[in-house]
Amino acid sequence: MDALPNNLPTNPSGNAPADDATKNQVASLTAAQLRDIKAQLDLVLMALEALTHIGSESVLETAKTLQLENILSDRVGLWRLRQSSPLRKGQGRKKLDVEEARALVLVICRLSAAHHEKVRQAVATLEQSTQQGEPPHRAAILGDYLDNFSNLYSDRMSEEALLPHPAAPTQNTTIQNTVAQNTATQSTANQTLTQLSFRLLIDLLFYSAPNGERQLWLALLDRAVQ
Template sequence: MPASTPKLDDLLLDVQLSSSQLAQISTELNEIVTGIAALTQVDRVELAKIARDLQVEAIVSDWIDDWSLDRAARQTQFTVQQIRAVVTIVNQLTQQHQSTIRQHLNYLHQTIEDRQLPIQSPALADYINNFMTIDRVRSSRSTQSLELLETIALNVLLGLLFYSSPNGHQRLWTALLQRSHHSIVRPSGN
Protein backbone atom coordinates (compact mmCIF):
# COMPACT_ATOMS: atom_id res chain seq x y z
CA MET A 1 0.00 0.00 0.00
CA PRO A 2 1.56 3.34 -1.01
CA ALA A 3 2.17 5.88 1.71
CA SER A 4 -0.01 8.95 1.72
CA THR A 5 1.65 12.34 1.83
CA PRO A 6 0.85 14.34 4.97
CA LYS A 7 0.27 18.06 4.51
CA LEU A 8 0.90 20.97 6.86
CA ASP A 9 -2.50 22.37 5.97
CA ASP A 10 -4.08 19.33 7.66
CA LEU A 11 -2.65 20.47 11.01
CA LEU A 12 -4.75 23.34 12.26
CA LEU A 13 -4.22 25.33 15.43
CA ASP A 14 -7.07 27.39 16.85
CA VAL A 15 -5.36 28.58 20.04
CA GLN A 16 -1.99 30.07 20.82
CA LEU A 17 0.40 27.73 22.60
CA SER A 18 2.22 28.93 25.70
CA SER A 19 5.96 28.60 26.08
CA SER A 20 5.54 25.70 28.50
CA GLN A 21 3.20 23.91 26.07
CA LEU A 22 5.72 24.36 23.25
CA ALA A 23 8.44 22.99 25.51
CA GLN A 24 6.35 19.94 26.42
CA ILE A 25 5.42 19.25 22.80
CA SER A 26 9.04 19.68 21.74
CA THR A 27 10.18 17.17 24.35
CA GLU A 28 7.52 14.66 23.35
CA LEU A 29 8.21 15.07 19.65
CA ASN A 30 11.93 14.59 20.22
CA GLU A 31 11.14 11.37 22.13
CA ILE A 32 9.07 10.14 19.18
CA VAL A 33 11.84 10.91 16.68
CA THR A 34 14.30 9.24 19.05
CA GLY A 35 12.08 6.15 19.01
CA ILE A 36 11.99 6.09 15.22
CA ALA A 37 15.75 6.54 15.04
CA ALA A 38 16.29 3.79 17.63
CA LEU A 39 14.11 1.43 15.64
CA THR A 40 15.23 2.27 12.10
CA GLN A 41 18.62 4.01 12.41
CA VAL A 42 17.25 7.00 10.46
CA ASP A 43 19.93 9.65 10.06
CA ARG A 44 20.20 13.29 9.02
CA VAL A 45 20.43 12.35 5.35
CA GLU A 46 17.12 10.46 5.43
CA LEU A 47 15.47 13.20 7.50
CA ALA A 48 16.62 15.82 4.97
CA LYS A 49 15.34 13.74 2.04
CA ILE A 50 11.91 13.33 3.62
CA ALA A 51 11.79 17.04 4.50
CA ARG A 52 12.57 17.88 0.86
CA ASP A 53 9.94 15.43 -0.39
CA LEU A 54 7.36 16.98 1.93
CA GLN A 55 8.50 20.50 1.02
CA VAL A 56 9.23 21.42 4.64
CA GLU A 57 13.04 21.48 4.43
CA ALA A 58 13.27 25.25 4.90
CA ILE A 59 11.20 24.99 8.09
CA VAL A 60 13.22 22.19 9.71
CA SER A 61 16.70 22.62 8.22
CA ASP A 62 18.16 23.86 11.54
CA TRP A 63 16.61 20.93 13.40
CA ILE A 64 17.99 18.47 10.85
CA ASP A 65 21.43 20.11 11.03
CA ASP A 66 21.29 19.80 14.83
CA TRP A 67 20.16 16.16 14.74
CA SER A 68 23.55 14.62 15.55
CA LEU A 69 24.68 17.32 17.96
CA ASP A 70 24.65 16.81 21.69
CA ARG A 71 22.03 18.54 23.78
CA ALA A 72 24.25 21.50 24.73
CA ALA A 73 24.77 22.56 21.11
CA ARG A 74 21.28 22.19 19.64
CA GLN A 75 17.93 23.87 19.56
CA THR A 76 15.76 22.56 22.38
CA GLN A 77 12.35 23.96 21.56
CA PHE A 78 10.36 23.95 18.33
CA THR A 79 8.20 26.72 16.94
CA VAL A 80 4.61 25.83 16.01
CA GLN A 81 5.56 25.71 12.33
CA GLN A 82 8.49 23.36 13.09
CA ILE A 83 6.22 21.13 15.16
CA ARG A 84 3.81 20.88 12.25
CA ALA A 85 6.66 20.04 9.86
CA VAL A 86 8.23 17.43 12.17
CA VAL A 87 4.81 15.82 12.68
CA THR A 88 4.54 15.32 8.91
CA ILE A 89 8.07 13.87 8.85
CA VAL A 90 7.18 11.47 11.68
CA ASN A 91 4.11 10.31 9.78
CA GLN A 92 6.11 9.72 6.61
CA LEU A 93 8.83 7.81 8.49
CA THR A 94 6.37 5.65 10.38
CA GLN A 95 4.52 4.83 7.18
CA GLN A 96 7.79 3.80 5.54
CA HIS A 97 8.79 1.64 8.51
CA GLN A 98 5.37 0.32 9.49
CA SER A 99 6.36 -3.34 9.09
CA THR A 100 9.33 -2.88 11.45
CA ILE A 101 7.08 -1.14 13.98
CA ARG A 102 4.51 -3.95 13.77
CA GLN A 103 7.22 -6.58 14.11
CA HIS A 104 8.57 -4.97 17.28
CA LEU A 105 5.06 -4.63 18.70
CA ASN A 106 4.60 -8.34 18.06
CA TYR A 107 7.81 -8.98 20.01
CA LEU A 108 6.44 -6.84 22.84
CA HIS A 109 3.13 -8.70 22.80
CA GLN A 110 5.00 -12.01 22.89
CA THR A 111 7.09 -10.98 25.91
CA ILE A 112 3.94 -9.94 27.75
CA GLU A 113 2.23 -13.18 26.82
CA ASP A 114 5.29 -15.17 27.96
CA ARG A 115 5.51 -13.08 31.14
CA GLN A 116 9.00 -11.92 30.29
CA LEU A 117 10.58 -8.52 30.51
CA PRO A 118 10.79 -6.67 27.18
CA ILE A 119 14.56 -6.48 27.60
CA GLN A 120 14.60 -10.31 27.34
CA SER A 121 13.62 -10.05 23.67
CA PRO A 122 16.82 -9.43 21.65
CA ALA A 123 15.07 -7.12 19.16
CA LEU A 124 13.37 -5.11 21.92
CA ALA A 125 16.59 -4.99 23.93
CA ASP A 126 18.37 -3.51 20.90
CA TYR A 127 15.60 -0.96 20.41
CA ILE A 128 15.59 0.04 24.09
CA ASN A 129 19.38 0.30 24.23
CA ASN A 130 19.43 2.36 21.02
CA PHE A 131 16.71 4.61 22.45
CA MET A 132 18.68 5.17 25.65
CA THR A 133 21.89 5.89 23.74
CA ILE A 134 20.22 8.43 21.46
CA ASP A 135 18.30 9.93 24.39
CA ARG A 136 21.53 10.53 26.32
CA VAL A 137 22.85 12.62 23.43
CA ARG A 138 19.61 14.35 22.39
CA SER A 139 17.60 14.87 25.57
CA SER A 140 17.78 18.13 27.49
CA ARG A 141 16.18 16.58 30.56
CA SER A 142 18.17 15.53 33.58
CA THR A 143 19.32 11.95 33.93
CA GLN A 144 16.43 9.53 34.13
CA SER A 145 16.39 6.06 35.64
CA LEU A 146 16.85 3.16 33.25
CA GLU A 147 13.38 1.90 34.14
CA LEU A 148 11.78 5.23 33.26
CA LEU A 149 13.66 5.45 29.96
CA GLU A 150 12.61 1.87 29.13
CA THR A 151 8.99 2.81 29.84
CA ILE A 152 9.27 5.92 27.66
CA ALA A 153 10.85 3.87 24.85
CA LEU A 154 8.08 1.27 24.95
CA ASN A 155 5.33 3.91 25.12
CA VAL A 156 6.86 5.63 22.09
CA LEU A 157 6.96 2.29 20.25
CA LEU A 158 3.24 1.78 20.94
CA GLY A 159 2.46 5.26 19.64
CA LEU A 160 4.43 4.82 16.43
CA LEU A 161 1.85 2.43 15.03
CA PHE A 162 -0.94 5.02 15.41
CA TYR A 163 1.19 7.67 13.71
CA SER A 164 1.87 5.36 10.74
CA SER A 165 -1.70 5.45 9.43
CA PRO A 166 -2.50 7.63 6.41
CA ASN A 167 -4.00 10.24 8.76
CA GLY A 168 -1.38 9.60 11.47
CA HIS A 169 -0.03 13.13 11.24
CA GLN A 170 -3.46 14.43 12.28
CA ARG A 171 -3.63 11.88 15.11
CA LEU A 172 -0.17 12.86 16.37
CA TRP A 173 -0.92 16.58 16.05
CA THR A 174 -4.17 16.21 17.99
CA ALA A 175 -2.53 14.04 20.66
CA LEU A 176 0.33 16.52 21.14
CA LEU A 177 -2.08 19.43 21.51
CA GLN A 178 -4.40 17.56 23.86
CA ARG A 179 -1.60 16.32 26.10
CA SER A 180 -0.02 19.79 26.28
CA HIS A 181 -3.40 21.29 27.17
CA HIS A 182 -4.08 18.70 29.88
CA SER A 183 -0.65 19.20 31.41
CA ILE A 184 -1.30 22.93 31.75
CA VAL A 185 -4.73 22.60 33.36
CA ARG A 186 -3.75 19.94 35.86
CA PRO A 187 -3.95 21.21 39.43
CA SER A 188 -0.63 21.48 41.19
CA GLY A 189 -0.07 19.26 44.18
CA ASN A 190 -0.11 21.09 47.50
Template sequence: MSLIITNSVIIDRWVNEPLSKFSITEKLSYIHVYLDIVLLASESLIPITADTIFRSSLDLGINTYLSKEIKLWSNQDIKESRDFLKGCTARQTRLSIILICYVIGQHQELIRRAVTLLEQMTEQNKDPKESKLLGKYFSNFNYYYNCKMKGTKKLSIEEEFQFASKLLLDLLFYSSDNGYIRLWLTSLNYSSLNSIQNLHDIVE
Protein backbone atom coordinates in the same frame (compact mmCIF):
# COMPACT_ATOMS: atom_id res chain seq x y z
CA MET B 1 0.78 5.30 -1.23
CA SER B 2 0.82 7.42 1.91
CA LEU B 3 -2.13 9.67 2.70
CA ILE B 4 0.43 12.42 3.19
CA ILE B 5 1.23 12.23 -0.51
CA THR B 6 -2.20 11.50 -1.98
CA ASN B 7 -4.18 14.03 0.09
CA SER B 8 -1.89 17.04 -0.02
CA VAL B 9 -4.88 19.40 -0.01
CA ILE B 10 -6.10 17.97 3.31
CA ILE B 11 -2.60 18.18 4.77
CA ASP B 12 -2.14 21.77 3.58
CA ARG B 13 -5.46 22.77 5.16
CA TRP B 14 -4.47 21.10 8.43
CA VAL B 15 -1.06 22.79 8.52
CA ASN B 16 -2.50 26.24 7.88
CA GLU B 17 -5.68 26.17 9.96
CA PRO B 18 -5.94 28.90 12.65
CA LEU B 19 -4.58 27.83 16.03
CA SER B 20 -5.00 30.95 18.16
CA LYS B 21 -7.72 29.39 20.30
CA PHE B 22 -5.17 26.89 21.62
CA SER B 23 -2.66 29.59 22.69
CA ILE B 24 -0.14 27.51 20.80
CA THR B 25 2.68 30.02 21.04
CA GLU B 26 2.94 29.48 24.79
CA LYS B 27 2.94 25.70 24.36
CA LEU B 28 5.39 25.33 21.48
CA SER B 29 8.48 24.70 23.61
CA TYR B 30 6.74 21.82 25.39
CA ILE B 31 5.36 20.45 22.13
CA HIS B 32 8.92 20.44 20.80
CA VAL B 33 10.10 18.47 23.83
CA TYR B 34 7.54 15.76 23.19
CA LEU B 35 8.36 15.61 19.48
CA ASP B 36 12.01 15.24 20.44
CA ILE B 37 11.29 12.25 22.69
CA VAL B 38 9.26 10.67 19.86
CA LEU B 39 12.27 11.15 17.60
CA LEU B 40 14.44 9.58 20.31
CA ALA B 41 12.24 6.47 20.37
CA SER B 42 12.15 6.39 16.57
CA GLU B 43 15.93 6.49 16.29
CA SER B 44 16.21 3.76 18.91
CA LEU B 45 14.48 1.38 16.50
CA ILE B 46 14.76 2.84 13.00
CA PRO B 47 17.96 3.63 11.08
CA ILE B 48 17.28 7.35 10.52
CA THR B 49 19.96 9.59 9.02
CA ALA B 50 20.15 13.26 8.11
CA ASP B 51 19.91 12.18 4.47
CA THR B 52 16.68 10.28 5.27
CA ILE B 53 15.16 13.44 6.73
CA PHE B 54 16.36 15.56 3.81
CA ARG B 55 15.06 13.20 1.13
CA SER B 56 11.73 12.90 2.91
CA SER B 57 11.36 16.67 2.94
CA LEU B 58 11.90 16.64 -0.82
CA ASP B 59 9.28 13.90 -1.24
CA LEU B 60 6.77 15.99 0.69
CA GLY B 61 7.69 19.31 -0.90
CA ILE B 62 8.60 20.71 2.51
CA ASN B 63 11.20 23.45 2.81
CA THR B 64 14.50 21.66 3.38
CA TYR B 65 15.32 24.25 6.07
CA LEU B 66 13.09 22.29 8.43
CA SER B 67 14.89 19.04 7.70
CA LYS B 68 18.08 20.65 8.99
CA GLU B 69 16.33 21.77 12.18
CA ILE B 70 15.44 18.17 13.07
CA LYS B 71 18.62 17.26 14.87
CA LEU B 72 19.18 13.54 15.29
CA TRP B 73 20.07 12.00 18.63
CA SER B 74 22.68 9.79 17.01
CA ASN B 75 24.60 12.88 15.89
CA GLN B 76 24.31 14.80 19.15
CA ASP B 77 27.38 15.79 21.09
CA ILE B 78 26.51 15.07 24.72
CA LYS B 79 28.52 18.11 25.79
CA GLU B 80 26.24 20.48 23.87
CA SER B 81 22.72 21.60 24.79
CA ARG B 82 19.92 20.46 22.51
CA ASP B 83 17.60 23.07 20.98
CA PHE B 84 15.16 20.94 19.02
CA LEU B 85 13.06 23.07 16.61
CA LYS B 86 13.83 26.18 18.69
CA GLY B 87 12.26 29.23 17.11
CA CYS B 88 9.96 27.27 14.80
CA THR B 89 6.44 28.63 14.40
CA ALA B 90 3.27 26.60 14.92
CA ARG B 91 3.03 26.06 11.15
CA GLN B 92 6.66 24.94 10.93
CA THR B 93 6.10 22.65 13.90
CA ARG B 94 3.14 21.03 12.16
CA LEU B 95 5.18 20.58 9.00
CA SER B 96 7.88 18.94 11.13
CA ILE B 97 5.28 16.57 12.57
CA ILE B 98 4.24 15.57 9.04
CA LEU B 99 7.89 15.03 8.14
CA ILE B 100 8.58 12.92 11.23
CA CYS B 101 5.45 10.81 10.69
CA TYR B 102 6.34 10.31 7.05
CA VAL B 103 9.78 8.99 8.00
CA ILE B 104 8.25 6.73 10.66
CA GLY B 105 5.59 5.56 8.20
CA GLN B 106 8.24 4.25 5.83
CA HIS B 107 9.19 1.75 8.55
CA GLN B 108 5.71 0.80 9.67
CA GLU B 109 6.27 -2.94 9.13
CA LEU B 110 9.41 -2.90 11.28
CA ILE B 111 7.54 -1.04 14.02
CA ARG B 112 4.61 -3.45 13.78
CA ARG B 113 6.97 -6.41 14.03
CA ALA B 114 8.61 -4.94 17.13
CA VAL B 115 5.25 -4.23 18.80
CA THR B 116 3.96 -7.71 18.00
CA LEU B 117 7.14 -9.28 19.35
CA LEU B 118 6.88 -7.19 22.51
CA GLU B 119 3.29 -8.32 23.10
CA GLN B 120 4.12 -11.98 22.43
CA MET B 121 7.13 -12.08 24.73
CA THR B 122 5.23 -10.23 27.47
CA GLU B 123 2.37 -12.75 27.27
CA GLN B 124 4.90 -15.60 27.48
CA ASN B 125 6.59 -13.98 30.50
CA LYS B 126 9.85 -13.69 28.56
CA ASP B 127 12.25 -10.78 28.76
CA PRO B 128 11.78 -8.75 25.53
CA LYS B 129 15.35 -7.54 25.80
CA GLU B 130 16.52 -11.08 25.00
CA SER B 131 15.36 -10.70 21.40
CA LYS B 132 17.80 -9.07 18.99
CA LEU B 133 15.32 -6.49 17.65
CA LEU B 134 13.88 -5.36 20.99
CA GLY B 135 17.18 -5.71 22.80
CA LYS B 136 18.73 -3.17 20.44
CA TYR B 137 15.73 -0.85 20.79
CA PHE B 138 15.76 -0.80 24.59
CA SER B 139 19.54 -0.50 24.68
CA ASN B 140 19.51 2.48 22.31
CA PHE B 141 16.64 4.07 24.21
CA ASN B 142 18.53 3.73 27.48
CA TYR B 143 21.65 5.32 25.98
CA TYR B 144 19.88 8.28 24.37
CA TYR B 145 17.61 8.94 27.34
CA ASN B 146 20.16 8.65 30.13
CA CYS B 147 23.36 9.77 28.42
CA LYS B 148 22.20 12.38 25.93
CA MET B 149 18.94 13.78 27.26
CA LYS B 150 19.54 16.43 29.90
CA GLY B 151 17.18 17.66 32.58
CA THR B 152 14.94 14.61 32.57
CA LYS B 153 13.50 12.73 35.48
CA LYS B 154 15.60 9.73 36.38
CA LEU B 155 13.57 6.58 35.92
CA SER B 156 13.92 3.20 37.55
CA ILE B 157 14.71 0.26 35.29
CA GLU B 158 11.05 -0.77 35.29
CA GLU B 159 9.79 2.78 34.67
CA GLU B 160 12.16 3.21 31.76
CA PHE B 161 11.08 -0.14 30.30
CA GLN B 162 7.39 0.83 30.56
CA PHE B 163 8.07 4.27 29.09
CA ALA B 164 10.04 2.88 26.15
CA SER B 165 7.39 0.19 25.59
CA LYS B 166 4.60 2.75 25.48
CA LEU B 167 6.50 4.96 23.06
CA LEU B 168 7.10 1.94 20.81
CA LEU B 169 3.36 1.32 20.66
CA ASP B 170 2.77 5.02 20.01
CA LEU B 171 5.14 4.88 17.04
CA LEU B 172 2.83 2.34 15.44
CA PHE B 173 -0.06 4.81 15.67
CA TYR B 174 2.09 7.69 14.43
CA SER B 175 3.14 5.64 11.40
CA SER B 176 -0.47 5.32 10.21
CA ASP B 177 -2.09 7.53 7.57
CA ASN B 178 -3.53 9.95 10.14
CA GLY B 179 -0.63 9.59 12.54
CA TYR B 180 0.31 13.24 12.21
CA ILE B 181 -3.03 14.25 13.79
CA ARG B 182 -2.56 11.84 16.68
CA LEU B 183 1.01 13.04 17.26
CA TRP B 184 -0.15 16.66 17.28
CA LEU B 185 -2.94 15.98 19.77
CA THR B 186 -0.62 14.00 22.04
CA SER B 187 1.89 16.85 21.86
CA LEU B 188 -0.82 19.27 22.96
CA ASN B 189 -1.70 16.92 25.81
CA TYR B 190 1.91 16.89 26.91
CA SER B 191 2.18 20.68 26.70
CA SER B 192 -0.72 20.95 29.13
CA LEU B 193 1.36 19.01 31.69
CA ASN B 194 3.84 21.87 31.43
CA SER B 195 6.77 19.84 32.74
CA ILE B 196 9.26 17.37 31.32
CA GLN B 197 9.18 15.67 34.70
CA ASN B 198 5.74 14.27 33.80
CA LEU B 199 6.68 13.10 30.33
CA HIS B 200 6.45 9.38 31.03
CA ASP B 201 2.97 9.83 32.55
CA ILE B 202 1.34 10.80 29.24
CA VAL B 203 -1.64 8.61 28.40
CA GLU B 204 -3.02 8.42 24.87
Protein backbone atom coordinates in the same frame (compact mmCIF):
# COMPACT_ATOMS: atom_id res chain seq x y z
CA MET C 1 2.88 19.47 -1.34
CA ASP C 2 1.20 17.51 1.47
CA ALA C 3 -1.11 19.75 3.42
CA LEU C 4 0.03 20.61 6.91
CA PRO C 5 -2.29 19.14 9.55
CA ASN C 6 -4.41 22.23 10.15
CA ASN C 7 -7.65 20.23 10.07
CA LEU C 8 -7.35 18.13 13.17
CA PRO C 9 -9.74 15.48 14.48
CA THR C 10 -11.48 15.74 17.82
CA ASN C 11 -10.71 12.13 18.67
CA PRO C 12 -7.69 9.81 18.18
CA SER C 13 -9.39 7.83 15.42
CA GLY C 14 -8.79 10.63 12.95
CA ASN C 15 -12.26 10.20 11.46
CA ALA C 16 -13.99 13.29 12.83
CA PRO C 17 -13.57 16.68 11.18
CA ALA C 18 -11.75 19.44 13.02
CA ASP C 19 -13.78 21.76 15.18
CA ASP C 20 -13.22 25.39 16.06
CA ALA C 21 -12.09 24.48 19.57
CA THR C 22 -9.20 22.39 18.24
CA LYS C 23 -8.14 25.11 15.83
CA ASN C 24 -8.23 27.59 18.68
CA GLN C 25 -5.96 25.30 20.69
CA VAL C 26 -3.32 25.58 17.98
CA ALA C 27 -3.65 29.33 17.71
CA SER C 28 -3.43 29.85 21.46
CA LEU C 29 -0.42 27.64 22.24
CA THR C 30 1.86 29.29 24.77
CA ALA C 31 5.66 29.26 24.75
CA ALA C 32 5.65 26.66 27.53
CA GLN C 33 3.26 24.43 25.59
CA LEU C 34 5.43 24.69 22.48
CA ARG C 35 8.43 23.66 24.58
CA ASP C 36 6.54 20.57 25.68
CA ILE C 37 5.58 19.81 22.09
CA LYS C 38 9.15 20.05 20.81
CA ALA C 39 10.34 17.80 23.66
CA GLN C 40 7.76 15.17 22.71
CA LEU C 41 8.54 15.39 19.00
CA ASP C 42 12.23 14.93 19.73
CA LEU C 43 11.48 11.83 21.82
CA VAL C 44 9.24 10.30 19.15
CA LEU C 45 11.87 10.87 16.49
CA MET C 46 14.54 9.42 18.77
CA ALA C 47 12.45 6.27 19.25
CA LEU C 48 12.13 5.95 15.49
CA GLU C 49 15.90 6.36 15.14
CA ALA C 50 16.51 3.69 17.77
CA LEU C 51 14.26 1.17 16.03
CA THR C 52 15.08 1.80 12.38
CA HIS C 53 18.63 3.25 12.56
CA ILE C 54 17.65 6.24 10.44
CA GLY C 55 19.68 9.44 10.67
CA SER C 56 19.40 13.10 9.87
CA GLU C 57 19.80 12.44 6.15
CA SER C 58 16.62 10.37 6.10
CA VAL C 59 14.79 13.15 7.92
CA LEU C 60 16.01 15.78 5.45
CA GLU C 61 15.26 13.61 2.42
CA THR C 62 11.74 13.04 3.68
CA ALA C 63 11.31 16.76 4.31
CA LYS C 64 12.38 17.40 0.72
CA THR C 65 9.91 14.82 -0.57
CA LEU C 66 7.17 16.60 1.37
CA GLN C 67 8.37 19.95 0.01
CA LEU C 68 9.26 21.12 3.50
CA GLU C 69 12.90 21.94 2.78
CA ASN C 70 12.20 25.60 3.46
CA ILE C 71 11.57 24.59 7.09
CA LEU C 72 13.94 21.61 7.43
CA SER C 73 16.72 22.58 5.06
CA ASP C 74 20.01 21.16 6.38
CA ARG C 75 21.67 19.15 9.13
CA VAL C 76 22.66 22.20 11.14
CA GLY C 77 19.13 23.59 11.13
CA LEU C 78 17.69 20.20 12.09
CA TRP C 79 20.24 19.81 14.88
CA ARG C 80 19.44 23.25 16.27
CA LEU C 81 15.74 22.53 16.12
CA ARG C 82 16.06 19.27 18.02
CA GLN C 83 18.64 20.70 20.40
CA SER C 84 16.04 23.21 21.52
CA SER C 85 14.19 20.47 23.40
CA PRO C 86 14.09 21.33 27.12
CA LEU C 87 15.14 17.73 27.83
CA ARG C 88 18.41 18.07 25.93
CA LYS C 89 21.87 18.57 27.37
CA GLY C 90 23.05 22.12 26.72
CA GLN C 91 19.74 22.98 25.12
CA GLY C 92 19.91 25.81 22.64
CA ARG C 93 17.82 28.93 22.45
CA LYS C 94 16.10 28.07 19.17
CA LYS C 95 12.36 28.46 19.59
CA LEU C 96 9.98 26.04 17.91
CA ASP C 97 7.11 27.66 16.06
CA VAL C 98 3.89 25.99 15.02
CA GLU C 99 4.94 25.56 11.38
CA GLU C 100 8.14 23.77 12.42
CA ALA C 101 6.14 21.51 14.71
CA ARG C 102 3.73 20.66 11.91
CA ALA C 103 6.62 19.94 9.56
CA LEU C 104 8.20 17.56 12.07
CA VAL C 105 4.85 15.83 12.56
CA LEU C 106 4.56 15.18 8.82
CA VAL C 107 8.14 13.96 8.52
CA ILE C 108 7.89 11.66 11.55
CA CYS C 109 4.67 10.09 10.32
CA ARG C 110 5.97 9.64 6.77
CA LEU C 111 9.08 7.89 8.11
CA SER C 112 6.99 5.81 10.51
CA ALA C 113 4.76 4.71 7.64
CA ALA C 114 7.82 3.78 5.58
CA HIS C 115 8.96 1.52 8.44
CA HIS C 116 5.48 0.34 9.40
CA GLU C 117 6.29 -3.36 9.14
CA LYS C 118 9.24 -3.11 11.52
CA VAL C 119 7.22 -1.02 13.95
CA ARG C 120 4.38 -3.54 13.79
CA GLN C 121 6.77 -6.45 14.30
CA ALA C 122 8.35 -4.79 17.33
CA VAL C 123 4.99 -4.01 18.94
CA ALA C 124 3.72 -7.54 18.25
CA THR C 125 6.87 -8.97 19.83
CA LEU C 126 6.41 -6.73 22.87
CA GLU C 127 2.81 -7.90 23.22
CA GLN C 128 3.83 -11.55 22.91
CA SER C 129 6.64 -11.19 25.46
CA THR C 130 4.27 -9.51 27.90
CA GLN C 131 1.62 -12.20 27.51
CA GLN C 132 4.20 -14.96 28.04
CA GLY C 133 5.78 -13.21 31.02
CA GLU C 134 9.19 -13.05 29.35
CA PRO C 135 11.60 -10.10 29.63
CA PRO C 136 11.10 -8.09 26.42
CA HIS C 137 14.80 -7.35 26.02
CA ARG C 138 15.48 -11.04 25.33
CA ALA C 139 13.77 -10.67 21.96
CA ALA C 140 16.38 -9.49 19.47
CA ILE C 141 14.34 -6.69 17.93
CA LEU C 142 13.39 -5.27 21.33
CA GLY C 143 16.82 -5.74 22.88
CA ASP C 144 18.40 -3.85 20.01
CA TYR C 145 15.78 -1.11 20.27
CA LEU C 146 16.20 -0.74 24.03
CA ASP C 147 19.99 -0.55 23.78
CA ASN C 148 19.84 2.04 21.02
CA PHE C 149 17.20 4.13 22.78
CA SER C 150 19.08 4.03 26.08
CA ASN C 151 22.34 5.04 24.41
CA LEU C 152 20.71 7.88 22.47
CA TYR C 153 18.94 9.13 25.58
CA SER C 154 22.11 8.98 27.66
CA ASP C 155 24.13 10.81 25.00
CA ARG C 156 21.60 13.54 24.28
CA MET C 157 19.37 14.12 27.26
CA SER C 158 19.97 15.81 30.57
CA GLU C 159 19.97 13.52 33.58
CA GLU C 160 17.47 15.83 35.25
CA ALA C 161 15.01 14.99 32.49
CA LEU C 162 14.53 11.48 33.87
CA LEU C 163 16.42 10.94 37.10
CA PRO C 164 14.83 12.11 40.36
CA HIS C 165 17.27 13.94 42.61
CA PRO C 166 18.36 11.70 45.50
CA ALA C 167 17.59 13.01 48.95
CA ALA C 168 20.46 14.72 50.72
CA PRO C 169 21.92 12.47 53.46
CA THR C 170 21.15 13.43 57.06
CA GLN C 171 23.53 13.07 59.97
CA ASN C 172 22.08 9.65 60.73
CA THR C 173 22.39 8.40 57.17
CA THR C 174 25.27 5.99 56.67
CA ILE C 175 27.37 5.77 53.54
CA GLN C 176 25.85 2.38 52.83
CA ASN C 177 22.34 3.80 53.01
CA THR C 178 23.29 6.65 50.71
CA VAL C 179 24.72 4.22 48.17
CA ALA C 180 21.59 2.08 48.44
CA GLN C 181 19.39 5.12 47.88
CA ASN C 182 21.37 6.17 44.82
CA THR C 183 21.27 2.62 43.45
CA ALA C 184 17.51 2.50 43.94
CA THR C 185 17.20 5.86 42.21
CA GLN C 186 19.23 4.60 39.25
CA SER C 187 17.16 1.41 39.09
CA THR C 188 13.97 3.47 39.10
CA ALA C 189 15.37 5.68 36.35
CA ASN C 190 16.21 2.64 34.22
CA GLN C 191 12.70 1.29 34.66
CA THR C 192 11.24 4.68 33.77
CA LEU C 193 13.39 4.86 30.66
CA THR C 194 12.31 1.37 29.59
CA GLN C 195 8.65 2.27 30.11
CA LEU C 196 9.14 5.47 28.12
CA SER C 197 10.79 3.61 25.25
CA PHE C 198 7.96 1.07 25.03
CA ARG C 199 5.27 3.76 25.23
CA LEU C 200 6.92 5.59 22.35
CA LEU C 201 7.22 2.34 20.40
CA ILE C 202 3.49 1.65 20.74
CA ASP C 203 2.74 5.25 19.78
CA LEU C 204 4.79 4.82 16.60
CA LEU C 205 2.42 2.09 15.47
CA PHE C 206 -0.47 4.56 15.51
CA TYR C 207 1.60 7.28 13.83
CA SER C 208 2.61 4.88 11.05
CA ALA C 209 -1.04 4.25 10.16
CA PRO C 210 -3.14 6.29 7.71
CA ASN C 211 -3.92 9.71 9.21
CA GLY C 212 -1.07 9.15 11.64
CA GLU C 213 -0.08 12.81 11.46
CA ARG C 214 -3.48 13.77 12.82
CA GLN C 215 -3.19 11.33 15.69
CA LEU C 216 0.30 12.59 16.55
CA TRP C 217 -0.72 16.24 16.38
CA LEU C 218 -3.78 15.60 18.55
CA ALA C 219 -1.68 13.71 21.10
CA LEU C 220 0.77 16.61 21.24
CA LEU C 221 -2.03 19.10 21.81
CA ASP C 222 -3.70 16.98 24.47
CA ARG C 223 -0.44 16.63 26.39
CA ALA C 224 0.49 20.29 26.01
CA VAL C 225 -2.77 21.63 27.42
CA GLN C 226 -2.91 19.27 30.40
